[in-house]
């Protein structure tokens with residue numbers, strides 16, 4: 001059996017997972033690939049740690065640039081991360097005619113157009129299954145399994161760290177900082193964990209999925225991004241009482257006017273399977289016109305789940321070795337000649353143009369007529385109310401200083417679920433409601449997705 005010789009750049013969490021799984025399942029993977037896949041050289045700044053992982057049989061170097069053009073390397077795996085040196089290395093490897101496997105969603109979401117174009121010019125593959133939802137084969141599902149469909153929307157829990165934080169906070173009552181630290185220790189978080197908690201990582205992933213689903217270019221700069229740092233415990237509790245769970249969702253939706261591309265906390269009905277996705281698990285729901293709704297679930301972060309996807313890409317490359325490069329699945333699912341035509345008539349919509357439903361919470365004076373005034377502003381704007389809840393405001397100091405100033409006044413929380421409305425229309429109505437003297441604090445607004 002001939003060999004595929006692999007140069008591994010970065011042997012941290014995912015790199016070590018990749019090395020270990022490849023070693024453990026070497027024979028079986030080789031039988032699937034039709035070739036022996038062997039990591040022959042590893043580059044990492046921490047050569048001592050790298051050596052401790054790979055032992056004496058594998059060459060270890062500190063300078064990754066030495067690996068990318070070596071004639072004894074067939075495929076380069078980039079597991080360093082970030083947009084800096086990783087971009088230089090990936091483009092360098094492509095230029096040297098090497099196939100590349102990467103888990104680097106940040107790099108591809110921001111520089112994907114340039115990288116995929118360079119790969120197409122050189123006739124090499126840039127494979128990135130590990131970059132979206134870790135071990136879940138969602139890239140393969142979207143690019144190949146669902147190729148018959150006009151995909152209407154994709155929505156997912158695609159950041160393990162934030163889902164882990166939300167689950168642990170809700171179930172164990174732990175505070176945000178403690179759970180984030182645990183997620184970092186478990187190897188789920190990005191090198192800069194603000195990417196996780198502020199929704200940037202999920203935006204990288206949904207950007208890539210939007211390109212594959214709709215045949216548009218990767219447009220990370222047009223994604224709307226809101227993380228979980230502004231979420232308050234009372235809203236998580238009120239949402240539960242209304243039959244919803246709050247999840248950080250990445251959403252890409254095709255509408256008649258364009259594409260919605262957004263990441264933000266969302267209420268999801270507890271009866272949907274995705275609402276039960278806990279911890280670092282990920283789940284992606286895809287709606288295609290022919291297949292209907294499909295759900296993909298699994299571990300979205302961590303060493304071996306991510307390694308599973310990295311190695312699956314290696315197997316794909318090994319199977320194509322020596323084949324005509326035009327036989328490969330297009331990087332973004334659509335043949336490049338159709339890309340620009342498909343993209344021109346599908347702009348990414350500004351948030352004021354999206355349509356969804358909302359959870360609103362207003363801290364108000366507990367006096368007659370306040371609810372009527374609020375619902376009449378909503379009605380005048382054409383926004384209909386789906387459900388209402390009134391709760392005694394017993395957690396004033398936990399989440400609102402302005403309310404604290406009014407703590408002596410009788411006050412209550414009004415929670416309203418709306419039906420679908422245009423976000424721009426809702427924002428204008430909220431501005432008016434905010435001006436009412438009985439509204440004591442900034443109104444909380446969380447989007448709500450039915451996902452059916």
Ligand SMILES: NC(=O)C1=CN([C@@H]2O[C@H](COP(=O)(O)OP(=O)(O)OC[C@H]3O[C@@H](n4cnc5c(N)ncnc54)[C@H](O)[C@@H]3O)[C@@H](O)[C@H]2O)C=CC1
Pocket residue numbers: 009010011012013014015043044045046062063064078079080081082085103104105106130131134187188189190191300301302303306
């Ligand atoms: N950790 C996870 O669960 C997942 C991570 N990813 C992605 O995989 C990639 C790697 O992530 P992790 O393994 O978690 O990161 P990590 O921080 O654990 O590993 C990165 C490794 O690269 C090495 N490195 C840094 N700069 C280098 C340089 N200039 N030359 C050579 N080596 C260098 C570091 O010493 C470290 O060993 C990132 O792009 C990340 O976004 C994707 C899916 C899941």
Ligand SMILES: N[C@@H](CC=O)C(=O)O
Pocket residue numbers: 131133134158159160161162188189190196201300301302
């Ligand atoms: N930091 C990411 C890792 C996988 O992509 C996450 O938490 O999901």
Ligand code: NA
Pocket residue numbers: 129130131132133134135136137138139309
């Ligand atoms: Na994946």
